[in-house]
Amino acid sequence: MTAQPLPPDLWTEVFSFLPTSDLCVPCFTSKTLRDVAHKIFNSRDPNYHHWWRQKKQLPIYNVEMSHWWKVNIREPVWERARAAALQDDISTLDLLGWDDTQLSPRHRNLCELNWRREMILMEALVKGNKRTINACHQKEDISGVSTVECLLWLNVWPRLGEEGNLEMIRWLHNEQSLEEPMEWMLQRKWNKSQDEVRRWFQREDITTEWLMHLWEHARDM
Amino acid sequence: MASESISVTTSDDQTIQLSRKHAQMSQTINSMLEDSVGADQEAIPLPNVSSEVLKKVIDWCTHHENDPAPVEKVKKLNKKREYKAKNSTISDEWDKNFVNAELRVIVDILLAANYLDVKGLFELMCKHIANELKGKTPDQIRERFGIQDDLTEEDKAAMRKAWGATKNDS
Known part of the structure; x- marks a missing residue:
C-alpha cells in the first residue's frame, strides 16, 4: 500500500527542517515541491529576490547524488571538494576531481576559487583523514620538500x-x-x-x- | 469531577479509551473537551484518524507524557543574515525506533498529528521525512513519495539556472 500524498502545507513544515542546499533536489521533483521550496527560501532570506545569486552548495550525501547534480546542474566548486576531503570521502573526490583541471574553462572562470590537490591534502591533514591522505600519498602529493613548502604556503x-x-x-x-x-x-x-x-x-x-x-x-x- | 479517561471514535468506528492526560496532549481534543464541559460525555469523533494510527499516537504520548510543553522558538538571523533551518536531529532512542516504520504509517501519523495538533509528534514526523529526503535524487524522491513529475523542460532549465548552472545549454 502506498503512502497518502502530503498536502503542500505539510511539505512546508517538512522543508523547514532542511538546510537550503538540501532544497535543491526537491525543486526538481514537481511543481508543488518546487513552489514549497521557494516559499522556504523566501522566508529564510530577507533579501529573497537575490537568493539564487548566493553561492549555493549542493549536497554530497553520496556519490549518486553528487553525480546527479554534476550531470544536471553544474560542475563542482571548491566548497564541495573541500567538504568531501573533510568527510574523508574518496569516492566523491574521485567524482568531483582532486583538482579543477577537469572543469570546463567557462566554469573555472565563473568559480570564485579554484583548487589544487595540495588543498585537498591540507583539509585531510587537518582532520586526520587517513584514506584521503593515503590517496594523496599514492598520487605523490605528500612526498618531497616541495609538498611541505606547499603546505606551509597553505x-x-x-x-x-x-x-x-x-x-x-x-x-x-x-x-x-x-x-x-x-x-x-x-x-x-x-x-x-x-x-x-x-x-x-x-x-x-x-x-x-x-x-x-x-x-x-x-x-x- | 472530570473522568480520568476519554472515549474517542476513530474513522473505522472503533471506540478507544485514552487517559485525560494523553487526550490533553492533543490541542484538538483538548479544545473539544473544553467546549463540551457540562455536556453528556459522549465519545469524541475523530473522523480523520484510524484506530491503528491512534494507537501509535497514544504510544508516543505515553512515552512523552512527562515532557515539558514545547516552546515556540523565536527565529534568529544567522551570520549570513538568513534564517537557519530547524534542527532535524532525532536524539531520543525511543523516537528513533518509533519512526522506523513503513512510509505509509509515517505519513498517516504525520497527518494524524497535524489534525490532532500534537506538536512534539508532528515535529518528529516532519524531521523524519526531512531526513528521508536527504541524499535522494529527484527520481528517488518521486518514487518514494508517489509524486508525479509535472515540471516542463523550461521549468527545469529555469531551476538549473537558479541553482547556479554554468553549462552552456542552460
Missing part, C-alpha cells in the same frame, strides 16, 4: 594547531623534520586546550630543549 600549521588533532601533529613531528611549524601548532594548540598539550608532552616524554622553550613560550600566549 597555512596548514596554524589550522592543525586549531583543530588540535594530536595524532596528526605527532605524525608530522615524527615523520617530518619540521621544527619551526611545530612552534605555530603548539601555540595554537595551547590556546585551545592547555591540559591536552600538557598531557601530550608528558605522554610523549618530550624533553628536548627547543620544545621546553616552546612550552614556556606558549604559556605566555
Whole structure:
C-alpha cells in the first residue's frame, strides 16, 4: 500500500527542517515541491529576490547524488571538494576531481576559487583523514620538500594547531623534520586546550630543549 | 469531577479509551473537551484518524507524557543574515525506533498529528521525512513519495539556472 500524498502545507513544515542546499533536489521533483521550496527560501532570506545569486552548495550525501547534480546542474566548486576531503570521502573526490583541471574553462572562470590537490591534502591533514591522505600519498602529493613548502604556503600549521588533532601533529613531528611549524601548532594548540598539550608532552616524554622553550613560550600566549 | 479517561471514535468506528492526560496532549481534543464541559460525555469523533494510527499516537504520548510543553522558538538571523533551518536531529532512542516504520504509517501519523495538533509528534514526523529526503535524487524522491513529475523542460532549465548552472545549454 502506498503512502497518502502530503498536502503542500505539510511539505512546508517538512522543508523547514532542511538546510537550503538540501532544497535543491526537491525543486526538481514537481511543481508543488518546487513552489514549497521557494516559499522556504523566501522566508529564510530577507533579501529573497537575490537568493539564487548566493553561492549555493549542493549536497554530497553520496556519490549518486553528487553525480546527479554534476550531470544536471553544474560542475563542482571548491566548497564541495573541500567538504568531501573533510568527510574523508574518496569516492566523491574521485567524482568531483582532486583538482579543477577537469572543469570546463567557462566554469573555472565563473568559480570564485579554484583548487589544487595540495588543498585537498591540507583539509585531510587537518582532520586526520587517513584514506584521503593515503590517496594523496599514492598520487605523490605528500612526498618531497616541495609538498611541505606547499603546505606551509597553505597555512596548514596554524589550522592543525586549531583543530588540535594530536595524532596528526605527532605524525608530522615524527615523520617530518619540521621544527619551526611545530612552534605555530603548539601555540595554537595551547590556546585551545592547555591540559591536552600538557598531557601530550608528558605522554610523549618530550624533553628536548627547543620544545621546553616552546612550552614556556606558549604559556605566555 | 472530570473522568480520568476519554472515549474517542476513530474513522473505522472503533471506540478507544485514552487517559485525560494523553487526550490533553492533543490541542484538538483538548479544545473539544473544553467546549463540551457540562455536556453528556459522549465519545469524541475523530473522523480523520484510524484506530491503528491512534494507537501509535497514544504510544508516543505515553512515552512523552512527562515532557515539558514545547516552546515556540523565536527565529534568529544567522551570520549570513538568513534564517537557519530547524534542527532535524532525532536524539531520543525511543523516537528513533518509533519512526522506523513503513512510509505509509509515517505519513498517516504525520497527518494524524497535524489534525490532532500534537506538536512534539508532528515535529518528529516532519524531521523524519526531512531526513528521508536527504541524499535522494529527484527520481528517488518521486518514487518514494508517489509524486508525479509535472515540471516542463523550461521549468527545469529555469531551476538549473537558479541553482547556479554554468553549462552552456542552460
